[in-house]
Amino acid sequence: MSELLAGLNPDQLAAVTLPSQHALILAGAGSGKTRVLTTRIAWLISTGQVGPHGLLAVTFTNKAAKEMLTRLSAMLPLNTRGMWVGTFHGLCNRLLRAHYREAGLPALFQILDSADQLAAIKRLLKALNVDDEKFPPRELASFINAHKEQGIRAAQAEAWDEYTRRRVELYAEYEAQCQREGVVDFAELLLRAYELLSRNEPLRRHYQTRFTHILVDEFQDTNRLQYAWLKLLAGYGEYGRAAGQIAAAEAGAGSAAAGAPAAIFAVGDDDQSIYAFRGADVGNMRDFEREFAVKSVIRLEQNYRSHGNILDAANALISNNNGRLGKNLWTAAGAGEPIRVFEAFSDIDEARFIVDEARELVRDGVERDQIALLYRSNAQSRVLEHQLFSAGVPYRVHGGLRFFERQEIKHALAYLRLIANADDDTAFSRVVNFPTRGIGARSLEALQDAAHRANSSLYNAAAGLAGKAGASVGAFVRLIEALRRDTAALKLSEMVAHVIDESGLRRHYLGEKEGAERLENLDELINAAESFLREDSDALAEAAGDAGAVLAAFLAHASLEAGEHQAGEGETAVQLMTVHAAKGLEFDVVFISGLEQGLFPHENAAQEREGLEEERRLMYVAITRARKRLYLSWAQTRMLHGQTRYCAPSIFLDEIPPALLRRLAPAPAFASAPAFTSGYSGGYAAGRAGGNGGGGGKASGSRAAAGSTTEVRGLRIGQSVEHARFGVGVIVAAEGGADARVQVNFGAAGMKWLALDYAKLTPL
DNA sequence: AGAGAGAGCCTTTTT
DNA sequence: GGCTCTCTCT
Numbered sequence: 001m002s003e004l005l006a007g008l009n010p011d012q013l014a015a016v017t018l019p020s021q022h023a024l025i026l027a028g029a030g031s032g033k034t035r036v037l038t039t040r041i042a043w044l045i046s047t048g049q050v051g052p053h054g055l056l057a058v059t060f061t062n063k064a065a066k067e068m069l070t071r072l073s074a075m076l077p078l079n080t081r082g083m084w085v086g087t088f089h090g091l092c093n094r095l096l097r098a099h100y101r102e103a104g105l106p107a108l109f110q111i112l113d114s115a116d117q118l119a120a121i122k123r124l125l126k127a128l129n130v131d132d133e134k135f136p137p138r139e140l141a142s143f144i145n146a147h148k149e150q151g152i153r154a155a156q157a158e159a160w161d162e163y164t165r166r167r168v169e170l171y172a173e174y175e176a177q178c179q180r181e182g183v184v185d186f187a188e189l190l191l192r193a194y195e196l197l198s199r200n201e202p203l204r205r206h207y208q209t210r211f212t213h214i215l216v217d218e219f220q221d222t223n224r225l226q227y228a229w230l231k232l233l234a235g236y237g238e239y240g241r242a243a244g245q246i247a248a249a250e251a252g253a254g255s256a257a258a259g260a261p262a263a264i265f266a267v268g269d270d271d272q273s274i275y276a277f278r279g280a281d282v283g284n285m286r287d288f289e290r291e292f293a294v295k296s297v298i299r300l301e302q303n304y305r306s307h308g309n310i311l312d313a314a315n316a317l318i319s320n321n322n323g324r325l326g327k328n329l330w331t332a333a334g335a336g337e338p339i340r341v342f343e344a345f346s347d348i349d350e351a352r353f354i355v356d357e358a359r360e361l362v363r364d365g366v367e368r369d370q371i372a373l374l375y376r377s378n379a380q381s382r383v384l385e386h387q388l389f390s391a392g393v394p395y396r397v398h399g400g401l402r403f404f405e406r407q408e409i410k411h412a413l414a415y416l417r418l419i420a421n422a423d424d425d426t427a428f429s430r431v432v433n434f435p436t437r438g439i440g441a442r443s444l445e446a447l448q449d450a451a452h453r454a455n456s457s458l459y460n461a462a463a464g465l466a467g468k469a470g471a472s473v474g475a476f477v478r479l480i481e482a483l484r485r486d487t488a489a490l491k492l493s494e495m496v497a498h499v500i501d502e503s504g505l506r507r508h509y510l511g512e513k514e515g516a517e518r519l520e521n522l523d524e525l526i527n528a529a530e531s532f533l534r535e536d537s538d539a540l541a542e543a544a545g546d547a548g549a550v551l552a553a554f555l556a557h558a559s560l561e562a563g564e565h566q567a568g569e570g571e572t573a574v575q576l577m578t579v580h581a582a583k584g585l586e587f588d589v590v591f592i593s594g595l596e597q598g599l600f601p602h603e604n605a606a607q608e609r610e611g612l613e614e615e616r617r618l619m620y621v622a623i624t625r626a627r628k629r630l631y632l633s634w635a636q637t638r639m640l641h642g643q644t645r646y647c648a649p650s651i652f653l654d655e656i657p658p659a660l661l662r663r664l665a666p667a668p669a670f671a672s673a674p675a676f677t678s679g680y681s682g683g684y685a686a687g688r689a690g691g692n693g694g695g696g697g698k699a700s701g702s703r704a705a706a707g708s709t710t711e712v713r714g715l716r717i718g719q720s721v722e723h724a725r726f727g728v729g730v731i732v733a734a735e736g737g738a739d740a741r742v743q744v745n746f747g748a749a750g751m752k753w754l755a756l757d758y759a760k761l762t763p764l
Numbered sequence: 765a766g767a768g769a770g771a772g773c774c775t776t777t778t779t
Numbered sequence: 780g781g782c783t784c785t786c787t788c789t
Contacts, residue, residue, distance in 0.1 A: 061778060089779045113779075186779050221778095278777060377775050382780085399777090436765065560779060580776050602775055618776080641774065642780045 004042055004075060008035075015298045016040045018265070020049060020213065023296040024289055025267040028329045029314070029624035030305030030586065037217060037267055038068055042075040050213050056084040056233070056262075057215040058091060062561045064217055064584070065090070084211070088226050089186060092193035093556055096184070097549075099203060103196045106182040108420045108552040110427070111559035115405065117141055117185045120426045124170070124177050127452055135170065144171050148187035149223045149279045151194065181423050181457060187225075194229045208235045211262050219268030219288070223279040227287070235261030236292065264292060270325045271318050274580060274618050276610075285325065303329045303624075305586050307336025310630050313656045314623040320655055321613045329624075338662040341653065342633040347380075347594075350635040351387040354591050357631065358574055359393060361589055368394060368572040370588035374579050374622050376600040380593065381576050383639075388574065398577035403563030408509065408518040409525055413558055415499045419484045420551050423457035432458075432476055435508035439476065443469035479503070492550055493529040500526070532557060579622040590626035592619075595634040596647035619652045632661075708735050713756050715742055720764040 005013060012032055015025050016039045027033035041057060044050045059065045065087055069080045084091060093111065096103050112120060121137045121144075124130075147157055154172035159165035178184065184192060197204045214234055216222070222230070266288055273282040288294065303311055311329045318324070344350035358371050373384055373395075381397055388395045403409060411434055417427035433439040446469045451461035459480070462473045483502060487495040500506050500522050509515035509522070532554050575587065594600055600619065605611030623630060634649050710717050712734040719731050721744060733743035741754055742761070754761065 087779065111779090114777090189779080275777075277775080379774075379781090440765085562779080578776065599775095604775060614776095639780070 004039060004046065008032075008039070009302055011298055011300050011302070012036050012039075015300065016043050018296050018298070020263045021296060022264050022288075022292040022294045023266070023298065024219075024285065024294050025265070025298050025300060026325055026327055027267050027269055027300040028303060028327050029269065029272060029621070030303040031300035031329070032304060033217075033267055033269075033300065034064075034067060034071070036300065037215060037265075038071040038075065040265060041068075041072055041215065044213055045076060045078070052078060052080070052083045054211060055213045055215070056091070056211045057217070058086065058088055058230075059217040060087060060221055062087055062090070068217075087560070088229070089189050089560055092189040092229075093560060095193045095196065095207075096189065097552075097556075099196060099200075102200055102203060103192050104179075105184065105192070106421065106423075108182070108548055110183045110417050110421055110424050110552075111189065111556050112178075112183050112185040112426065113405070113559050113562070114141075114186070115410075116183075116426050116559075119429070120177065120181075120183070120185075121174060123425065123429060124174055127448055128170075128173060130170065135167065140167060140170060140174075143167050144174060145185075145187045146279065147171065148191045149225045151191060151225050151228060153191075177425075180455070181425050182421050183424055183426065190225050190229060194225060194232065197229075197232050204232065207233060208262065213265065214262045215265045215267070217267055219266040220270050220273040220282050220285060221268075221275050221280045222284050224281055224284070227281070227284045230264065231291075233262065234264050234292075264288070269327070271321070271327065271617055272583065272621050274583065274614060274621055276614050277608075299327055301327055301329055303331045305627055306331060306624060307333050307628055309335050309338055309660045310623060310626050313339055313630070313660050314620050316657050316660075317616060317623065317652060317655045318620045321616055337629055339656065339660050340629070340631045340664055341661050342631065342664045343649070344633060344635040345637065347383050347635045347638040348387075350593055350633050351383045354384065354593060354631070354633065355387040355391050355393060358589075358591070359391060361629075362393075366588060368574050369396075371591075372575045372577070372582060372585070372587040372589070372625060373591045373593065374577060374582050374625065375593050376579060376602060376618070377594075378578060379640075380599075384576060384593070388576075394571050394573040395576055396573040398575065398581050403521070403524070403528075404558045405562055406518075406521055408505065408521055409558075412496065412500055412503070412505055412522060412525055413555065415480070415483065415503045415505075416496065416551060417555055418459070418480050419487065419495075419499070420548060420555060422459040422480065425451075425458045428458045431503070432473070435504040437472060437476060437504075439469070439472045443472060447473055488547065492533050492554055493526050495551070496529045497526050528563075529554060579618050582625050583621050586625055586627055588627045589629045589631075590622070591631040591633065592622045593633050594638070595632050595650035595653055596638065597650055598645075598647065599638070599640075600650055601652070616652065616655075632656075708733065710734060712742065715756070715761065715763065721761040722764055 005016065008016060009032075012035070015023070015036050018040075025033075025036065027036065037057070041055065044055065045052060057065075057068060059068065065085055069083075069085055072078060072085075073080050084094075086094070096105060096109070100107050100109065118137055118141055121141055122132065125132045125135060125137060125140075147154075154168055154175055157168045157171060159168045178188065197207065211233060214230060216230065266285075268285055270282050270285055273280060276282070289297065306314075308331055311331055312335075315328055342350070342353055344353055354373060358373075361371060362368055375381060375384070378399060385395065385397065404413070411431055414427040414430040417424050418431070422428075429444075432444070446467075447458055447461055447465055450465055451458045454461055454464070459477060462470075462477045464470075465473055479502075483499055486502070487498050490498060505522065506519065509518045512518070533550075536553070536557060579592075592600075597603075601612055601615035605615045608614075632653060634647065634653070636647060638645050638647055715721065715731055715734065717731050717734055721729060721731060721742075729744040731742050732745050735741050741756055744754060744761070
């Protein structure tokens with residue numbers, strides 16, 4: 001026990017050992033939030049206040065849930081299996097699988113991810129002959145999701161105009177289609193689970209009695225529905241009323257259940273709320289405090305991550321926001337280095353500066369994966385990648401296509417889904433003609449009409465289809481039936497392998513020019529099935545050996561956990577990601593680029609209510625990622641949407657006290673226009689050599705000291721060279737060492753630093 | 765059925 | 780500028 005609590009600071013200790021009552025923990029960035037959360041669980045269990053069975057812990061990402069479980073099993077000799085620790089969606093899935101009948105779902109209901117949902121909506125619009133230019137599927141999807149996240153069904157939705165009245169109709173049609181097909185989208189998982197508990201009193205009482213402690217991570221990111229779900233589980237809320245608008249149910253909030261309500265331990269940081277655009281409602285924090293009459297609000301303000309200057313900058317910036325719950329980070333570490341600010345001539349210049357600086361840091365011994373390049377929007381990564389690539393710096397871009405979202409994987413999963421649930425029209429449409437088997441648009445139209453008339457799934461309608469279309473579609477249905485029959489006795493991974501082979505997927509990709517990687521991914525899917533069997537025995541225990549349930553569990557796993565973006569194989573790499581993606585991570589060195597009005601803060605944010613404040617919180621998140629060194633940069637001109645834009649520096653730069661900043665002037669090496677440098681007093685090299693006090697951080701030498709020379713690898717200053725792209729130029733500077741490079745004046749093509757390892761220069 | 769061209773789009777995103 | 784979607788051509 002004392003071992004468990006050792007090393008906690010007084011606030012952390014207070015939070016961990018709080019008595020069983022509602023509590024709100026305001027956990028600042030880098031304040032040991034996850035540690036407090038997991039230690040709290042361990043403390044509750046080891047002091048006998050609750051068994052592993054009586055506790056529910058909910059997070060937003062699978063990663064966070066996994067992290068919590070890993071740390072927990074390191075603290076306690078505990079079988080974490082069977083514990084209700086997971087994401088909102090994962091836990092709701094679990095609830096619905098266990099009580100599918102009461103929830104009005106088929107036993108093997110499938111989960112639609114966002115892309116599946118969009119495809120389902122497109123199919124719906126087509127079937128109903130709705131003009132998808134008037135009702136864009138994406139817009140309709142967010143309309144539906146937004147309503148579900150408010151707890152509003154189509155039947156209760158308000159239609160304030162003709163257009164919306166039609167959208168509400170389509171929402172109702174979509175609900176009916178999903179129900180008919182036995183599929184559930186992400187928002188539906190939550191809403192169904194909420195309705196299940198609110199309508200079914202015995203079930204609700206069962207879970208309310210079972211869970212005496214509920215712990216919530218990243219509470220500032222919860223939406224209204226998630227909060228309502230928590231209230232219901234904790235024994236708060238109105239019960240007599242049918243589930244409907246959450247707003248209505250909330251009128252009765254505060255009336256506790258008959259039994260003792262569960263204690264909610266909510267951890268969050270209102271300053272790091274950056275997901276309002278997808279429905280997160282920071283207001284939940286205040287509501288929680290009020291509605292649950294929270295007596296214990298604990299602030300974790302000691303930061304264990306960043307040096308003082310970085311924290312001071314973050315504190316100063318965020319103090320410009322209104323209506324904060326209030327928090328001020330401090331550190332026992334020294335002030336550290338000043339924050340470096342770089343003003344670039346262009347986006348390319350900015351990228352060149354960043355890459356050059358990063359290379360130098362690596363040369364000075366900083367680990368590559370301890371360097372993060374952050375940006376507001378994904379489009380900015382291109383120019384950075386380009387510079388990294390030409391400099392030969394290994395890098396990794398976060399975000400993008402993930403494993404279970406790949407085309408070939410979705411195809412294979414669609415076959416598996418049809419085996420589990422033949423009514424899944426989304427899966428059916430995806431693979432009925434992939435690989436191609438002569439089922440064209442006309443056949444599909446006939447099939448869709450038939451299905452619509454009979455109010456049945458495509459699969460069932462196929463049997464009644466006559467003519468040529470009937471024959472080819474019939475053959476597909478027989479294929480699925482054969483797959484189902486032949487895989488019935490196989491274990492999951494064998495089943496996956498069989499489906500990949502017999503569906504024709506493998507043959508198709510074997511014949512494709514670029515198919516090798518897709519084939520590898522398909523093999524990886526077989527591996528994934530194998531390790532799912534081995535590791536995710538949780539779900540399997542509940543499935544109790546039922547092959548159909550095992551398949552359904554695997555498919556749910558694929559939908560709920562899209563998998564890592566890319567395998568992090570190979571050498572360590574500089575990390576590139578959006579600020580959003582960086583939340584929760586930390587790095588020794590952080591570059592925040594594109595600090596320009598209109599980009600960061602983003603221009604679209606100006607139109608949204610409190611948009612600027614969310615942008616500021618985003619900036620706050622970005623700053624607090626850095627441990628030791630922080631670079632802020634902006635460019636006077638930037639290519640955006642194919643044209644050059646002239647930019648003003650971000651107001652966020654003005655919100656950081658100048659005393660914390662050191663403005664770096666570009667060295668001639670970085671300036672595209674010579675006239676540009678002359679106005680600067682400092683000079684970039686001079687700026688970086690010093691270190692104006694504070695402790696910590698390694699002071700790197702000036703660039704001039706980094707091996708400058710008059711001759712390198714047979715090239716000397718003054719010599720003429722030719723480059724394939726830039727033409728003829730004259731060498732004006734040279735640098736030796738492992739990363740030897742020369743600076744060449746190409747005249748019209750500009751001044752370039754070229755790494756001799758990569759650039760092909762022909763001496764003239 | 766598949767390739768190639770033209771049009772329109774363009775903030776952030778986990779489940 | 781580049782991606783995605785759609786249309787058209789073969």
